[in-house]
Amino acid sequence: MNNAGLETSIQNEIMALVDDRKSLMLSSLDEEGLPYASYAPFAFDERHLYVLISDIAVHGRNLRANPQASVLIIEDESSAAELFARVRVFYRVRASLLAPDSADWQTGIRVLQARHGQRIESLSQLSDFRLFRLQPEGGRYVKGFGKAYQIEGGSLAGESLQHLREGHKKRN
Template identity: 60%
Template sequence: MTSERIAGRVGPEIKQLLDSRKSLFLSSITKDGAPYASYAPFAMGDECFYVLLSEIAVHAVNLQVNPVASVLVIEDEDSANELFARLRVNYQVEAHVLPVDSDEWQFGLDQLTGRHGELVRNLSQLGDFKMFRLEPISGRFVKGFGRAFSFSGKGLLGEQIEHMRDGHKKREQAEA
């Protein structure tokens, strides 16, 4: 199956998952090279994620020092059919701090306000909050056991998507 046909099939499912969640898990890297997991409310636009983070928060500091991060959007465990195979999409992203007086800042602010309400606009008025655009580089969409898709290139669906067919393998039995 071609990449376009796969994207046409799973693209709407990825969009539905992204639309159904209000926050994402964010894994950043500290200045010492240690991983740091957190979360943030998000919005989407221009094939990117937008997050408004206080520079007091560890993840905001990390993204400014090392702009490479990972984002996870995952089905709620309370509504999942199978806890071990929750619907999820993971992205490797590049983080960009947007200048406060830029059109990009305003676009991100409008997207976040539209999704999360006026509190976002109020927070944006505080001097310690920064707007980050998280640009996907690659990703993986998992629908369940043996139903995973990888994608590469920019955008929420990447430029190339393929079904991962190598799948799970049974553990070999030890010989007596």
């Protein structure tokens, strides 16, 4: 397989992992710049992740105050062949708060509803729930020991991938 074919294959693996998971781990920054980890159910299109979060939730307030965050989508422990090398994708993201009367809101709600059902319809009607679009600004895909790839570009699968060849080294 040539490099372009290998890259396409890895990109397909990334998108399959994203499609397989229903929630993501979300690390946001509070007003003092301290990290806060949480999770949220999500949906996606080719370039963005969407999360519907209440103002009551700490990470919802954090994203409104500071749009820089990170996301982890990871293989379930129960199905992992190797606990220390679970398949995962990490993204640095910029969060955008979407206005309820915008076309972007409609797109986000539509993909969330397709993925999570009628619960989204009822939550999206509540005034404390906000829709955020998370735009990747690069990341990393790890599929095992020595199998890590830097994701370049602003899409979920990346515009390009770089195999990270610096691996683990034995102690002297």
